[in-house]
Amino acid sequence: MNKKVVIVGAGPVGLLLAHYLLGRDSYQIDIYERRSDPRTVSFSKSRSYPVVINQRGIEALSNIEGVFEALKATSVESVGSMIHLKDAKTRVLPREKPIYILDRTHLVITLLETLTKKYDSSRLNIHFDHRCKLLDFEANIVTFENVASTAEVCANYNLLIGADGSKSRVREKFLSQDLFEFEQKYIPYAYKSIFLTTDEPPSLQPGYIHTWRAGNGIAATLVPLRDGTISGTINFPRKNNAIANFSTTEDVVQFFRYNFPEISQLLSLEEAEAFLNRPISNILTIRCSHYHYSDSVLLIGDAAHATSPSLGQGCNAAFEDVVIFNTLLNEYSDNWAEALAQFTLRRKPDAHALVELSDNAFPMSDKLLFFEFFIRLRSAQILHQLFPKRFSKSLLQLVSETTLPYSEILNTYQNWITKVKQSNKRYMTKTEI
Template identity: 30%
Template sequence: MLREKTKNKSVLVVGAGLVGTLEACFMAKRGYQVHLYEYRPDIRTLEHVPGRSINLAMSLRGRTGLKAIGVEDKVIRDHGIPMYGRMIHNTDGSTRPIPYNKDGKCIYSVGRRFVNEVLLTKAEEYPNLNIHFTHKLTTCRLDKGEATFVNTVSGEQVTRRADLVIGCDGAYSNVRKSMMRQPFFNYTQNYIPHGYMELCIPPTPEGGFAMPANYLHIWPRGQFMMIALPNQDCSWTVTLFMPFPAFEGLSTPELLLSYFKTHYPDAIPLIGREKLIKDFFANEALPMIYVKCSPYHVGSTGLLMGDAAHAMVPFYGQGMNCGMEDCVVLDELLDQYKDDFATVLPAYSAKRNPDAEAIVDLALYNYIEMRDLVNSRAFLLRRKFDDLLSTIMPKYWLPLYTMVTFTRTPYHKCISRKKWQDRVVKHILSVVGMAGVAAGVFLAKSDPLHVLSCSHLSQLPALLSRTWVAATSLSITRK
């Protein structure tokens, strides 16, 4: 019956990256006639794919989208490398692991290109889905469901109309530019003052991993950091993050080596002295941008998804996961409202925008955590405390990272629950502090010769018990 409702409707998707191709598959699966347009050639035919290549950290939200179209097993089984936590590298060369989750759950390091190729191959299986490579969007009238493209090879121009145009064309979206002419469309973009550069740790001479493979490795250094994610060929994609002036200051091989000897001494033999120099000066530091806008739709004929709607910095590993979850959320709303675009699109904007803006903010916060807080004793103690409470009260207490990465709890609810947890912790510390003062007064007023007597000590457990009850009572009364 659903097929009858959708087979005569058409959907045009702009951008055949991860989110665009996944969304095209979702819509084709529902029975729509789908046209997917991409500016680049088919990446499966290219030796090198232009654009960013920061590895993907696949978690539950992204996996849910892949599972819905039947490719999760191929991506995870054939390509994913499990990462069970962060491996922290200290300046003295020592390392220490910080597990992501007390239950041993993991995220997966996967290559962006591989996932994109799997999705494109899956898209070709749908007879009602047509892919048009080397087509550049020139004009777009979302209120009319109309878009014009030029074939960058032949120069031919084509205009296509559809019941729905979906912009999945990235952080610098041309579809979004056309929405900026619509009244009441809000848009902001910001560059952070830090850039990134990709380097590489090669496999060992024996062809293995040069570091423990099942971790995201981090060299946190306060105002800057370096990370490394494992690749399937046993190499590591290394990403250096720091302020642009710091990049500019490393203008000679001598300065570069001196910098690494000071901050990342153990990385020099891993990368290789000559390779480090060669790769660093062959590349350039690239900017990072985050985007917020609303609403995501125009009437019943236009929609933004993925980075086009909510580009974010890469520090929570949720950019791709959030974009793929966009596809799941839209599919759920199409089920709920029986494919009525006039109802679905406003509902999607209302539901998804608070979550998208929340994860954009969380991604910025996590940069501070990764480069600085992971070395803080208070941060590590709070992690242990969160794990303890989640063991005692699993229905009421989950650490923020667990909620974001291993559940589909809406992002904005993850933040509100984290704020509530912070209030609970503050109250617990206050009550425990008062209990400590009370215990001190109790002991001070006791006869020193009888402090250790059972009659006096028997009062302390009751005091501590009342303290715990007062503290934990807060945990079952969430606002």
């Protein structure tokens, strides 16, 4: 008998999960996505940003034939980060293992193309422009609204997966269930994406993630991408920030000249205007008491545990969810009652640890602490290289170059996380951000 699975959300995790489930016997998948097919609409700059895929993501993608190869073909391989300091000085943080960087939209397109190349409508149907509206967990029915016509479509399922991101509609329905606990917090920083092009030979060294810190908690991250463009984000405190008060293109140009002179050299007037009009995006972190309802509903990816992007782990952790869920289906021979309950048990400690790590790995403002962070990072790298049995890898290496559970990384680095958390709290109270 076919197992009818409805996935809400054709983001990175919904699509990778479809790959895994279709690799199993008798799974029939319907994916519903509120946005249009990204292969047919023009690239939306307000909704995209570069995503770093590291060890956890690489392993998850490599299990499906052809997917990691397709991703490599559209991404840049990065060997480290370059921190830009005052007076055009730089510090390099090298990596032992390469990571891959591509725009979120291109990540989704890669997963979509590899999926639709392999499976036809006898097993897979993707319904774009369909927003999840109503859920009936008792009757196993979910209702979608066609975004264009407002017509409603009902779908039955044996298993429903909420892969619909940090503002999950599926998760909202969990709130009406007994004993479901849930915490959502906006991180104190917001961001705007930025897209630069240059006719010159690239002035930012390819193969690196470039970061700058200006005063007042404002920072920039840029990555030269495979197509020759440079994109990234400008991050700034949600409250009391200059960026929300820009009213002219000249304000934008002046801001970059003053805070990020190297970036201002790459900023065209056209992009300055687009930057002005681009909406400010806020970021949610999510903690849930459980990720399943009975044997028929599961939350996965950002819907279950959205985090701050500071460590570049949201997508990687979401891909790791897929591997863990697939392993549980193997262990419990596709018995969903067991596999779903075990998913909550196994994943929750690591998901909560990741939120804690991502919120508190980096000092917000304390210059001394930031210097200590850098020294700790380099010394851990060197000591581990020399005495791998006696010294652990650095926090960043453990997070991005291994698949060690996040809860173990938090245990190893608890002192540092506590120290940064206290310093960040003091800074937030002082500056009221």
